[in-house]
Amino acid sequence: MDHSVxxxxxxxxxxxxxxxxxxxxxxxxYAILKSMQKALVKIGxxxxxxxxxxxxxxxSRFPYYMNTYGFHxxxxxxxxxxxxxxxxxxxxxxWVITGDGDGLSIGGNHLLHVLRRNIDLQVLLFNxxxxxxxxxxxxxxxxxxxRSPSTPNGSIESPVSPLIFAxxxxxxxxxxxxxxxxxxxxxxxxxxxxxxxxxxxEIFQNCIVYNDGVFNDFTERNxxxxxxxxxxxxxxxxxxxNKDIGLKLDHKTLCLESVKLGRGESKESDLIIHDERxxxxxxxxxxxxxxxxxxxxxxxxxxxxxxxxKAAPSNRRDSWTDDLNKLMRAGHTWTVGT
Amino acid sequence: xxxxxxxxxxxxxxxQQRKQVSSAVVRFxxxxxxxxxxxxxxxxxxxxxxxxxxxxxxxxxxEIRAPIGTTFGVSSxxxxxGSREIRTAGDRLDCLVAMNPAALKVEIGxxxxxxxxxxxxxxxxxxxxxxxxxxxxxxxxxxxNQFTVINLDISAATIAAxxxxxxxxxxxxxxxxxxxxxxxxYLYGRDRDPTVKWLRQKFSGRNDLAAANIAVLxxxxxxxxxxxxxxxxxxxxxxxxxxxxxxxxxxxxGSDALAWGLSAGSHLADLKMIFASYPITxxxxxxxxxxxxxxxxxxxxQAEDEIAAICAAIGASYAGSLxxxxxxxxxxxxxxxxxGLAVSAELPLIVVNSQRSxxxxxxxxxxxxxxxxxxxxxxxxxxxxxxxxxxxxxDCFTIAIEAIRIAISYMTPVIIxxxxxxxxxxxxxxxPDVNKLDPIEVKFCSTTEGFHPYRRGTERLDRPWVxxxxxxxxxxxxxxxxxxxxxxxxxxxDNHHKMTVTxxxxxxxxxxxxxxQTVTRGPQxxxxxxxxxxxxxxxxxxxxxxxxQRGMDVSHIHLRNLWPLPKNLKQLLANYETVLVxxxxxxxxxxxxxGYCLIDAxxxxxxxGQPFMISEVEEAxxxxxRF
Ligand code: SF4
Numbered sequence: 001m002d003h004s005v006x007x008x009x010x011x012x013x014x015x016x017x018x019x020x021x022x023x024x025x026x027x028x029x030y031a032i033l034k035s036m037q038k039a040l041v042k043i044g045x046x047x048x049x050x051x052x053x054x055x056x057x058x059x060s061r062f063p064y065y066m067n068t069y070g071f072h073x074x075x076x077x078x079x080x081x082x083x084x085x086x087x088x089x090x091x092x093x094x095w096v097i098t099g100d101g102d103g104l105s106i107g108g109n110h111l112l113h114v115l116r117r118n119i120d121l122q123v124l125l126f127n128x129x130x131x132x133x134x135x136x137x138x139x140x141x142x143x144x145x146x147r148s149p150s151t152p153n154g155s156i157e158s159p160v161s162p163l164i165f166a167x168x169x170x171x172x173x174x175x176x177x178x179x180x181x182x183x184x185x186x187x188x189x190x191x192x193x194x195x196x197x198x199x200x201x202e203i204f205q206n207c208i209v210y211n212d213g214v215f216n217d218f219t220e221r222n223x224x225x226x227x228x229x230x231x232x233x234x235x236x237x238x239x240x241x242n243k244d245i246g247l248k249l250d251h252k253t254l255c256l257e258s259v260k261l262g263r264g265e266s267k268e269s270d271l272i273i274h275d276e277r278x279x280x281x282x283x284x285x286x287x288x289x290x291x292x293x294x295x296x297x298x299x300x301x302x303x304x305x306x307x308x309x310k311a312a313p314s315n316r317r318d319s320w321t322d323d324l325n326k327l328m329r330a331g332h333t334w335t336v337g338t
Numbered sequence: 339x340x341x342x343x344x345x346x347x348x349x350x351x352x353x354q355q356r357k358q359v360s361s362a363v364v365r366f367x368x369x370x371x372x373x374x375x376x377x378x379x380x381x382x383x384x385x386x387x388x389x390x391x392x393x394x395x396x397x398x399x400x401e402i403r404a405p406i407g408t409t410f411g412v413s414s415x416x417x418x419x420g421s422r423e424i425r426t427a428g429d430r431l432d433c434l435v436a437m438n439p440a441a442l443k444v445e446i447g448x449x450x451x452x453x454x455x456x457x458x459x460x461x462x463x464x465x466x467x468x469x470x471x472x473x474x475x476x477x478x479x480x481x482x483n484q485f486t487v488i489n490l491d492i493s494a495a496t497i498a499a500x501x502x503x504x505x506x507x508x509x510x511x512x513x514x515x516x517x518x519x520x521x522x523x524y525l526y527g528r529d530r531d532p533t534v535k536w537l538r539q540k541f542s543g544r545n546d547l548a549a550a551n552i553a554v555l556x557x558x559x560x561x562x563x564x565x566x567x568x569x570x571x572x573x574x575x576x577x578x579x580x581x582x583x584x585x586x587x588x589x590x591x592g593s594d595a596l597a598w599g600l601s602a603g604s605h606l607a608d609l610k611m612i613f614a615s616y617p618i619t620x621x622x623x624x625x626x627x628x629x630x631x632x633x634x635x636x637x638x639x640q641a642e643d644e645i646a647a648i649c650a651a652i653g654a655s656y657a658g659s660l661x662x663x664x665x666x667x668x669x670x671x672x673x674x675x676x677x678g679l680a681v682s683a684e685l686p687l688i689v690v691n692s693q694r695s696x697x698x699x700x701x702x703x704x705x706x707x708x709x710x711x712x713x714x715x716x717x718x719x720x721x722x723x724x725x726x727x728x729x730x731x732x733d734c735f736t737i738a739i740e741a742i743r744i745a746i747s748y749m750t751p752v753i754i755x756x757x758x759x760x761x762x763x764x765x766x767x768x769x770p771d772v773n774k775l776d777p778i779e780v781k782f783c784s785t786t787e788g789f790h791p792y793r794r795g796t797e798r799l800d801r802p803w804v805x806x807x808x809x810x811x812x813x814x815x816x817x818x819x820x821x822x823x824x825x826x827x828x829x830x831x832d833n834h835h836k837m838t839v840t841x842x843x844x845x846x847x848x849x850x851x852x853x854x855q856t857v858t859r860g861p862q863x864x865x866x867x868x869x870x871x872x873x874x875x876x877x878x879x880x881x882x883x884x885x886x887q888r889g890m891d892v893s894h895i896h897l898r899n900l901w902p903l904p905k906n907l908k909q910l911l912a913n914y915e916t917v918l919v920x921x922x923x924x925x926x927x928x929x930x931x932x933g934y935c936l937i938d939a940x941x942x943x944x945x946x947g948q949p950f951m952i953s954e955v956e957e958a959x960x961x962x963x964r965f
Contacts, residue, residue, distance in 0.1 A: 017814070019826070048809040064814050069806035071656055072680050072816030073649070080646035084653025084661060085806070087612050087637050092657060092806055102750070110649075113642040182708025307938070320605055320633055321772045327631070328598055328769050329586065332532055334387050 013035040015047065017067040023058060028179035028205035032126065033065055033180050036095075040068075051094045053082040055107055058133045059066040059099035059126035059205070076107020079114035079123065086119050093193075094121040100141040101131045104160055108140075116170040118197040120307065122189075125162050125200070126179075128207035129214050136210035150212075163286035163300065166200040167279065173199035174282060174301040178219055179206060184230060184297060191299050197306075218295045229294040231285060233302070236271040239294050246271035247293070256284050258293055276302040356575035361420025363428030365524060366515075367445045370404050373515040377435075378415025378604035380519055380536065385419045385527040386589040386766055388919045389578035392419035393876065394589075395427030395949065396762045400619065400702040405788050412444045421577040427763065429951040433525065435518050437492070439470035444488030446482075447556050454571070455485045455519060458514065459495030466716060482722060488571060490561075492517050499557035503550045513554040520558025530555060583768055590767040592731040592760035596690065601636055601736025604768075606739065607746055607778035612654030614639040614647040615664045618634045619694040619702040620781035624664050633757055644669040648676035648689065655685040655813075658741065658782060658805035664690035666758075667709045670699060672718050677751055681721040681841065682817045684792075684801045686745035686752075688738075689723075693757040695947040704947025705758035707872050708923035713753045714930070720838050722845040724752040725901040729875035731760055732767040737898065744779050744848055749800040755857045755900065757922075759873040759949050786810040790825030799844035846902050847893040855904035860886055860893030863913030866963055868921050869939070871897040872925055878920055879953035892959055900927070908935035918942060918962050920955060 015037040023029045040050065056075035063070025064118045071090075082096045096114070103111045103125045114123065130148065131137040137150040141162065147156040155181035166174050173195040177185040185203065192199035195260035204215045218227035229239035229247070237247035246262045248270050259266040275281060282301035288294060364381065368374045373476035375396055382394050393414040402581075404411025418428030436442040438461040447666075449455060459477060467475050476482065477489060496514040497507060523530055535550050561567060606613035613636065615625045629638040641647035644665055651661030665673065670691050680687045693709045695701035706734040707717075713725045724744050728737040734756060741752040783789065783802035791813045792801050804811045813825070821828035822836050857867075859882055870878040875896050882894040893914065897903070911917050911931065917939035919928040928941040941957035944950060 019814070046809075047812050049807050051657075051806050063816075066814075068812050068818075070812075070814035071651075071653075071661060071683075072814060072818065074675055074817055077645060077649040077676070080641065080649035081653035083639070083641075083646075084612055084614060084650030084655075085657035086653075087650070088610060088654040088657035088659035088661075089640060089805075089807065109642055110646055113646065256697070324598065324601055324605065324772050325632065328772075329588070331588065332383055332387050333586050333588045333769065334388060334389055335584075335586050336579075336582045 010041055010047070012041050015040050017065055019064045019293050020064050020078050021337050022061060024209050026208040027058070028064070028128065029058060029126065031179045031182065032124075032185065032203055032205060035063065035185040036066070036189060039186045039193070042186070042190055043282065045093060045193075048253045049091060049093050051085065051092050052097055053085065053094060054097040055099075055102040056133070057099040057102045057131070058128075058207070058232065059097055060102060062097040076102050076105070077110060079107065079110040079238065080100070080159050083114055083117070083119050091214055096123040097122055098123065099124050099255065100125065100129060101139045102129045103167065104140045104162060106334070108165075108194065111165070112169040115166055115198050115200060116173060118170075120196055120198070122192045123197045123199065124189075124192075125202050126205040127158070128205045128211055130207050130211035132207050132210055143214075154239040161286065162202040163200075167283055167286060167301065171200045171306050172197055172301065172303040173299070174286065175199070175201045175299045176204075176286075176295075176297050177201060178215070178297065179205045180219070181297075188298060191302070195302060195306065197317055218290045227290040227294050229260070229296055231274045231296055231298045231300060233274055233299065236273055238268070256288065256293060276300075325331055346413040355573045358575050358577070359420075360422045360519055360576070361418060361424060362432045362526060362574060362576055363416065363418045364432065364433040364435070364589060365414055365416040365431045365445060365448065366435045366518070367412055367414040367441035368515065369406055369754075370399060370401065370438070371406065372437050373512075374413045374415050374437070377515045377519050378417060380533045381522065381528065382417055382589055382764060382788045383532045383536065384523065385417065385529070386587070387532050388529060389582075390421065390576055391424040391579035391766060392417060392420040392589070392764075393427050394418075394764045395759065397948075398703055405447050406442055407438055407466050409440045409444050410577075412441050414441070414445060419576060420580050421962065423579070423581050424765070425880045426952055427955050433522065435522060437518065439467040439472055440475065442469045442476060443472065449485055451484045452627070454484055454488065454525065455482060456488045456490065456518060456799075458492035459489050459516070460491040461928075471524065474797070486571065486679065488521075492558075495557065495561065496554055497904075499554050500550055503553065505550055510550070513551050516551050516555045517558035520555040520560075521562050523555075524559045524562035525571075526576060534721070535600070536818070550597055557657060567720065570809070579766075579769065585768045587766045587768055589764045590731055591623070591762060591764045592728065592734045592756055593623035593762070594627055595731050595734035595767065596738050596754070596761075597624055597631075598758065599629070599735035600662055600742070601631065601633075602735070602772050602775065603739040603742035603778065604635070605772065606775055607660065607742060607780050609780060610635045610637065610659040611661045611662055612637045612639060612651060612659050613664070614641050614654070616641050616644045616647045616651035617807070618644075618666050618671060619665045619811050620667045620694055620761050621664050621669070621690065623761065624690060624692070630808070644672035645676060645749065648673040648680075648687075649915050652676060652680050652683070652685060655687050656683070656806070660686065660688070660746075662688040662690070662695065663950065666692050666694045666695050666702075667712065670712060671716070678717045678719070678721050679724060679817050680751040681717070683815050684749045684841070686749055686803070688741050688745055688752055688754065690754045692761045693755060695945070701947045703758065705873065705947070706923065706947060707755075707757060707921050707944065707948060708926065708947060710871075710900060710923065710926040710930075713755055715760060720842060722842050722901065724748070724750055724845055725755060725899075726752060726756040726898055727872040727898055729872065729896060729898060730762060731763050731765050733898075734760065735767075735770065739775065741748070746778060746780055746801065746803075746849060747851070748798050748844060748848055749803060750845055750848075755872060757873050782808070783811060784808060789882060791815050792820045792822065794840070798847050799840060831951045849902045849905045852902075852904060854897045854906040855895065855897065855910055858894040858896040858912070859883065861891065862893075864893060865891035865892045865914065865916035866916045866959060867895050867911060867919060868955075868959055869895045869927065869931065871900060872921075874920055874922065877952045877955045879948040880952045881959060884956060885951070885959060890963060892963065897927070900930075903930070903934055908937065911935055911939070916940065916962050916965075920958065922948065922950070
């Protein structure tokens with residue numbers, strides 16, 4: 001094997017597999033795939049140590065399109081399979097790809113536990129608020145009133161918030177991005193990768209076939225700046241076309257409120273400074289919903305703590321045969337004959 | 339009946355002549371909180387160090403501390419030991435220790451006429467015997483006349499023995515099991531030293547408790563060994579076993595042997611083992627044993643559920659380690675989907691099923707063999723796996739290594755079907771030297787030339803095992819069907835047929851590894867062949883031996899390989915006029931033998947949660963023999 005070739009700088013193309021992409025034309029997954037390939041180049045990832053593990057659903061076809069190691073597993077179980085792989089080989093760089101149905105319905109339990117165990121891997125949840133691959137049924141993130149073949153009169157179940165779920169599960173890295181916002185998505189992926197522990201990223205992904213435009217209320221070009229806030233650690237929470245809206249804590253209600261900045265109005269110093277290590281703030285930011293408050297995007301929580309796989313030693317004990325022999329002979333033994 | 343006075347205690351070890359017996363069955367029974375498992379465990383330890391052959395049978399309720407004095411809360415421990423080879427926990431009891439009326443009620447039916455019954459009269463208050471369902475005090479009527487009853491107020495004797503020990507009455511009474519143990523030690527000429535040592539170790543740091551327990555053990559022993567003890571009670575002598583091969587032995591349970599076998603196997607393969615499981619009775623001791631090993635290359639992972647446990651094991655094998663998961667029937671049901679993935683992804687995987695009585699929650703602490711169909715067929719589609727069954731606690735060690743060898747060389751999941759009896763029972767075990775076992779060859783693929791993930795070996799049809807991290811071999815696998823020639827996703831009709839047949843044939847190839855089925859005992863052809871698998875080995879082999887001695891034409895064929903079945907099985911069974919399949923289910927192996935060997939076999943089945951008795955096996959054989 002020619003090592004000079006192996007260590008040559010890679011391009012996004014090097015991370016694209018020769019498998020024909022089978023998503024619907026116009027699906028948000030394409031944009032995420034592109035961003036991922038670029039992010040891996042930026043990170044300096046190696047194809048041979050990178051592993052994509054997925055469950056079942058449109059999103060879970062992702063590994064086939066990456067020229068890395070990939071395991072397309074069973075519905076909802078990718079976090080458990082990835083956990084086993086990471087315990088086996090902590091040197092692997094593992095990305096779990098899941099969707100709202102895969103990760104929060106059938107696999108909700110596994111997602112909870114991979115996050116609370118803080119296994120060192122990245123979980124990307126492509127949220128399109130619908131079941132795509134099974135033809136459009138409502139999902140656990142579908143909003144009230146969502147009409148679908150399984151809810152013809154509109155869904156009557158409250159949706160789960162992926163980020164609040166992740167925070168409640170004890171995730172220490174929680175971020176959010178939009179499929180087509182290439183730059184911020186890429187940066188978010190890089191940040192998730194840099195985090196040592198379980199990094200959870202919700203990606204709003206448009207399903208052009210079964211739920212087209214479901215995020216338009218904050219992704220439409222003319223609305224996005226007023227309805228999205230890209231949070232930055234250490235920076236005041238400011239957004240808006242003219243950067244003249246900020247987020248402030250109402251001390252009486254302990255709620256966030258959106259305030260206008262300017263003369264005679266609020267000052268920048270009244271605003272909350274984003275602190276990635278503040279879990280309470282993360283919960284508040286993750287709970288915001290347009291139109292009253294903007295959709296929070298970027299790294300909402302990043303609280304470095306020890307991850308299991310970081311803590312686990314992986315050195316082999318040479319004397320294991322002797323140890324096992326000793327172990328089996330510990331306690332009461334007796335000798336027959338000579 | 340007589341009652342000995344407990345006032346004066348003198349030692350007169352040689353006063354009584356001990357009766358020589360070749361084996362004896364003793365059962366300790368009491369409340370769940372009475373420490374009967376510990377008592378039995380100590381009796382086992384002492385018996386093992388006296389070089390007897392032995393087999394034990396812990397029989398306890400699923401409830402951790404059932405209400406005191408109830409029949410459903412009775413916890414028992416049975417041991418069969420002797421100078422001859424012991425293969426079962428014993429049919430009928432020679433000695434029963436009943437610590438309360440409920441224990442007497444539940445267990446007395448197992449005691450042989452003339453057998454020794456030791457009861458704690460202190461526990462036979464009106465309230466207690468009524469709670470156990472007796473109208474009158476069972477010790478007072480003549481219902482126990484056919485037994486040799488040793489009526490002792492063990493509770494009072496324990497308290498008396500602990501005078502000056504500064505323990506409360508409640509604390510003192512907690513030691514009464516050791517008084518009973520001391521007494522049985524005397525009756526059977528057991529050595530107290532191993533238990534004394536064990537107590538010192540257990541209560542290290544609490545010298546007062548160690549001293550109290552030891553004092554009570556000695557007190558029970560000395561009462562029997564005193565002139566006060568009625569002389570009509572026979573004491574017994576059971577000599578050391580004479581049929582055992584030379585070497586170093588220990589008593590081992592199936593759970594421990596399995597844990598050590600899995601560790602040895604992964605070491606022989608030079609692989610890290612990831613053992614992932616979820617707590618379930620009776621499989622959890624395996625997790626505990628492995629977790630206590632504290633070796634970096636054995637990682638135990640208590641998963642969030644059964645599904646996650648098998649999935650983590652699959653992930654581990656995918657990443658180039660040995661993935662192992664373990665459960666019992668109901669938990670295995672949940673692992674079914676994961677097993678399907680392992681079949682499709684063709685990864686090595688070990689799945690241990692410690693079978694228990696079912697369906698559903700059933701009787702969690704009782705044994706059964708009813709998950710054979712589940713192991714063979716309990717998945718969607720045609721998804722064959724290898725199924726092995728150990729025949730004894732010690733065999734768990736060997737079978738674990740075999741399972742690992744097969745899983746790796748054929749890139750297939752292997753199910754080890756053990757059961758509650760084997761998991762909990764213990765027997766003397768010739769401890770192997772791991773250094774002398776054959777290494778297990780693991781060939782991780784490293785060549786890029788002509789590589790695709792489903793390119794098969796010609797001999798075993800195994801696909802290459804690639805360790806992620808290997809440059810140039812990046813590939814994707816999963817549950818979707820693959821093209822035979824390129825390894826890419828394929829929905830081609832003919833290809834799917836070919837792949838299904840190939841997966842089936844790959845598992846069938848394992849027949850070459852396991853070799854031909856042999857006749858376990860008895861002639862190679864003849865009148866009756868008794869076929870069994872798993873923990874029925876003991877009772878069947880003993881029954882067949884007994885009948886062979888009586889001149890009957892009967893053979894025992896014991897299967898350790900349940901899928902694939904040995905190549906010659908049909909031919910072998912055809913050599914007998916009658917084939918009788920004995921198993922603790924309603925005829926699952928029988929169904930296989932009828933279906934795959936086209937032999938009109940007969941079945942003898944029992945699903946009571948209890949192991950087979952030798953006598954009932956003998957009767958079943960005699961029944962078919964007559965025709
Ligand atoms: S169904 Fe929706 S989510 Fe699935 S590939 Fe098509 S557009 Fe994408």
